[in-house]
Amino acid sequence: MTQLPQSLHELQAIFDRWAQTIQKIKSHNERIAFICAELPTLSLDHRLLKKILAEIVKGKRYPDVRQATMFSNEFILYINNQRLFSARLYIYEPKQYTPIHDHNSWGVYGCVSKKIEVIRYRRQDDETRRGYARLQESERVYLEPGDTSVVQPLNEGIHQAGNPAAGTCVMLSIYGSPIRRLYVNEYDHMRNRVRRRYPPRLAKKRLATQALDTMEGIEG
Numbered sequence: 001m002t003q004l005p006q007s008l009h010e011l012q013a014i015f016d017r018w019a020q021t022i023q024k025i026k027s028h029n030e031r032i033a034f035i036c037a038e039l040p041t042l043s044l045d046h047r048l049l050k051k052i053l054a055e056i057v058k059g060k061r062y063p064d065v066r067q068a069t070m071f072s073n074e075f076i077l078y079i080n081n082q083r084l085f086s087a088r089l090y091i092y093e094p095k096q097y098t099p100i101h102d103h104n105s106w107g108v109y110g111c112v113s114k115k116i117e118v119i120r121y122r123r124q125d126d127e128t129r130r131g132y133a134r135l136q137e138s139e140r141v142y143l144e145p146g147d148t149s150v151v152q153p154l155n156e157g158i159h160q161a162g163n164p165a166a167g168t169c170v171m172l173s174i175y176g177s178p179i180r181r182l183y184v185n186e187y188d189h190m191r192n193r194v195r196r197r198y199p200p201r202l203a204k205k206r207l208a209t210q211a212l213d214t215m216e217g218i219e220g
């Protein structure tokens with residue numbers, strides 16, 4: 001999706017400008033540095049962010065709340081048609097955290113309101129046991145409005161993010177071009193478990209495939 005509603009032309013102008021620049025930058029680290037420099041201005045533009053939130057409340061077609069997302073508190077704002085980057089808004093209720101997970105691309109998290117906590121983990125096992133993962137917490141970062149935090153793809157970026165305080169908080173995240181992996185890993189730190197989390201549409205297809213397999217041979 002590249003075209004936003006006319007009423008949000010200022011947001012469209014920002015994403016178009018970012019896409020033009022990112023296209024010219026080849027290295028991931030420089031793309032990350034560009035977004036780190038740009039994101040604070042957008043995440044501190046509370047007038048624009050409140051406009052987006054008001055559109056959700058009013059049930060407008062953009063942002064489309066029916067769009068399937070990996071997490072239920074995730075709102076897709078923009079997906080570049082060349083997959084150069086995507087922009088997503090996250091709304092966390094007090095003490096709400098994502099599960100521990102990794103990503104298929106780099107990400108830059110920007111705090112819009114209240115406080116965001118990002119907890120990073122390092123994988124300790126050799127990944128030879130299916131379903132098993134041992135993690136060690138490596139860092140805790142607290143973001144205030146305008147602050148950013150970088151998440152690297154795959155094992156380099158295992159993390160969870162959430163709201164450490166009272167009051168609903170908002171995070172605006174930008175993600176780079178995804179690598180070709182159809183799932184993300186989701187970790188249970190306490191039980192040393194890892195499982196694959198598929199995007200909702202694919203997860204449903206996989207379930208139906210499994211059901212068909214079990215019904216093979218049953219007459220119908």
Ligand SMILES: [Fe+2]
Binds near residue numbers: 151159161
């Ligand atoms: Fe994440």
